[in-house]
Amino acid sequence: xxMIKKMKMMVMVMMMVIVSEGSMIEQTCxxxxxxNLCVSLLDSDSRSSxxxxxxxxxxxxxxxxxxxxxxLNEINGLYKKRPEMKRALDECSxxxxxxxNADVPEAxxxxxxxxxxxxxxxxxxxxxxxxxxxxxxxxxxxxTSLTKSMQKISNVTRAIVRMLL
Amino acid sequence: MTKQVCSNIxxxxxxxxxxxxxxVDLEASHHxxxxxxxxxxxxxxxxxQPYRTGFHFQPPKNWMNDPNGPMIYxxxxxxxxxxxxxxxxxxxxxxxHSTSTDLINWDPHPPAIFPSQPSDINGCWSGSVTILPDGxxxxxxxxxxxxxxxxxxxxxxxxLSDPYLREWKKSPLNPMMAPDAVNGINASSFRDPTTAxxxxxxxxxxxxxxxxxxxxxxxxxxxxxFLKWEKSPEPLHYDDGSGMWECPDFFPVTRFGSKGVxxxxxxxxxxxxxxxxxxxxxxxxxxYYTIGTYDRIKDKFVPDNGFKMDGTAPRYDYGKxxxxxxxxxxxxxxxxxxxxxxxxxSVADDVEKGWSGIQTIPxxxxxxxxxxxxxxxxxxxxxxxxxxxxxxxNKVLKPRSKLEVYxxxxxxxxVEVWFKVRGLENADVINPSWTDPQLICSQMNVSVKSxxxxxxxxxxxxxxxxxxxxxxxRIFKARQNSNKYVVVMxxxxxxSSLDEDNDKTTYGAFVDIDPHRPVSLRALIDHxxxxxxxxxxxxxxxxxxxPKLAVGTKSHLFAFNYGSQSVDVLSLNAWSMKSAQxx
Numbered sequence: 183x184x185m186i187k188k189m190k191m192m193v194m195v196m197m198m199v200i201v202s203e204g205s206m207i208e209q210t211c212x213x214x215x216x217x218n219l220c221v222s223l224l225d226s227d228s229r230s231s232x233x234x235x236x237x238x239x240x241x242x243x244x245x246x247x248x249x250x251x252x253x254l255n256e257i258n259g260l261y262k263k264r265p266e267m268k269r270a271l272d273e274c275s276x277x278x279x280x281x282x283n284a285d286v287p288e289a290x291x292x293x294x295x296x297x298x299x300x301x302x303x304x305x306x307x308x309x310x311x312x313x314x315x316x317x318x319x320x321x322x323x324x325x326t327s328l329t330k331s332m333q334k335i336s337n338v339t340r341a342i343v344r345m346l347l
Numbered sequence: 348m349t350k351q352v353c354s355n356i357x358x359x360x361x362x363x364x365x366x367x368x369x370x371v372d373l374e375a376s377h378h379x380x381x382x383x384x385x386x387x388x389x390x391x392x393x394x395x396q397p398y399r400t401g402f403h404f405q406p407p408k409n410w411m412n413d414p415n416g417p418m419i420y421x422x423x424x425x426x427x428x429x430x431x432x433x434x435x436x437x438x439x440x441x442x443x444h445s446t447s448t449d450l451i452n453w454d455p456h457p458p459a460i461f462p463s464q465p466s467d468i469n470g471c472w473s474g475s476v477t478i479l480p481d482g483x484x485x486x487x488x489x490x491x492x493x494x495x496x497x498x499x500x501x502x503x504x505x506x507l508s509d510p511y512l513r514e515w516k517k518s519p520l521n522p523m524m525a526p527d528a529v530n531g532i533n534a535s536s537f538r539d540p541t542t543a544x545x546x547x548x549x550x551x552x553x554x555x556x557x558x559x560x561x562x563x564x565x566x567x568x569x570x571x572x573f574l575k576w577e578k579s580p581e582p583l584h585y586d587d588g589s590g591m592w593e594c595p596d597f598f599p600v601t602r603f604g605s606k607g608v609x610x611x612x613x614x615x616x617x618x619x620x621x622x623x624x625x626x627x628x629x630x631x632x633x634x635y636y637t638i639g640t641y642d643r644i645k646d647k648f649v650p651d652n653g654f655k656m657d658g659t660a661p662r663y664d665y666g667k668x669x670x671x672x673x674x675x676x677x678x679x680x681x682x683x684x685x686x687x688x689x690x691x692x693s694v695a696d697d698v699e700k701g702w703s704g705i706q707t708i709p710x711x712x713x714x715x716x717x718x719x720x721x722x723x724x725x726x727x728x729x730x731x732x733x734x735x736x737x738x739x740x741n742k743v744l745k746p747r748s749k750l751e752v753y754x755x756x757x758x759x760x761x762v763e764v765w766f767k768v769r770g771l772e773n774a775d776v777i778n779p780s781w782t783d784p785q786l787i788c789s790q791m792n793v794s795v796k797s798x799x800x801x802x803x804x805x806x807x808x809x810x811x812x813x814x815x816x817x818x819x820x821r822i823f824k825a826r827q828n829s830n831k832y833v834v835v836m837x838x839x840x841x842x843s844s845l846d847e848d849n850d851k852t853t854y855g856a857f858v859d860i861d862p863h864r865p866v867s868l869r870a871l872i873d874h875x876x877x878x879x880x881x882x883x884x885x886x887x888x889x890x891x892x893x894p895k896l897a898v899g900t901k902s903h904l905f906a907f908n909y910g911s912q913s914v915d916v917l918s919l920n921a922w923s924m925k926s927a928q929x930x
Binding site: 236276277280283284285287288291292294295296297298299300303304307310311313314317347 | 434435436437438439469470472491495496497534535536538590591629630632693694695698699847848
């Protein structure tokens, strides 16, 4: 084969790889409750191009971790701005620290070692803790948008973890 | 960091002083134990503990899951279990260890198996004990190797003269079984070896749970000497679509009677044996069993008609119950079943209380005389905890009535009640589309009259029923103009607690009994767990609840009937239960 044909072959193969990776994420995300969220979370992460389903799950758990840290920072900031909410903020702090220190490490170890059901437990609990925190404000939550994000990411991640069962 | 280490050393010194005569025994492995438990995540339960059990097995702190390697050796029962030394969620798992002479009171020992060789450096997961013909117990368990692959390893007691078998040594030949390119075993789906059994050819067989895509299977390995294992070309059994088979168990049962059968047994002369295959399904988080025959020539399990090893198979327990495992109790010639019940609370609550997971009371298990299901009943030894009996006889529960049972510690009790149902001919016909008892129970709470009933017990109830857990029956006619009935048993947790963060799923089961005869219900109530047995063990439901009001002395017990027909309470016996040494 001459040089040009070889180059064409290479470009075609590269494109096939790129297209099929794109559709690996798309195929996986189609099976989750929020296709768009799933795709946007994974596409934005460079690790997803070479990840299998376990890898995609771990990337999303990392997103959960990031959102948890962000929410904890937000909670810390609110103590000064909304001192009347101290009790609810304390409870939220407890809940989100649980996600960070218990649920996330559990999910990472479980998925890495091939017992995804404990990963599913951790991911489900992230949603449970977010809801519990939200409820503590009795309808006047300053964290609603973050709560909803966590619930959505938790649902998408759970769907992907279940593919490993 | 140094402060942490110092305070841990200080705590440890205090512990060894307090434990007095255990000092010598613990010293050999205390440094390992200390390393295992050093963690800022581990909270010594200093908060009030309304949910810890009085007589159900649970470690003093942290996470527990699967029961491992249950056995009896030289008259002492052993229970090992998956335990996290560092916190109240799954992780860092080791084999913790306790012993007992009565299956109810337990003495703890240091962890028996923890990461120490490449073949288990990343985890020591579930497994089983096989008692060799010379009487020596051997453990086969799943280890996680440096590549995070699942492999099977062997361990044996270091010192057989230690009645508590506290220390175990691992073979340098581990792993005994591992996934490779030749055998094509899925390295992240290869775990939970069973008790091994001997074939006619004097070869050992063991099965390990696995999957290939959605096919669940029990991979068979054989060995002549228990050290060199060969994969059989065919699995003992498989099922397409059931997903991963965790915690398989395979054992013989006698066709008639309730005695146990040793795992390798071919049966007595003139004794008919059946075999039971059980799996824990990853997909549904329930334990299922099938009854069938063991073809010893082909090394295959053949389910009886009507049984399929998937989510349609009968369950040991229709509530929170997983990773169960049986062993043959040679001392009392019975087969005993252990099962793990996890929490229904949020992880934040588990971390705060400092623990997660309990074992159910061990159950004797045998084949029903119909041959179509297994029957379970709490081991008799639990009855030794019974004190101060309350007895009600021949009370009529009118429609819309309840009857409080006074004189027992309602949060820690054993209750057994016999109901006589009247007016069976007036029972509604069951809707033919109602094939899932769990749906029947969750769609109709106790305020709904349907069929005959609901009638049963309200346990862990607050005085004015702001909180209660109801365990009850509904009876339907199978068809119009039929004399056959369908009995549904429900365990309803939906009103169990004012706390909104718990899993309050309702559970249900069909009970294969004839309601022309008295209908029985037994409940073991223990602060945050209710184990219910309908029809003398034909249907079992375990649930976890966390009342805020109905705690301790503020917990009440009622019999109730919210149906439109009266129900007779032929007898209700309730006992306060003494506390046991639960680990």
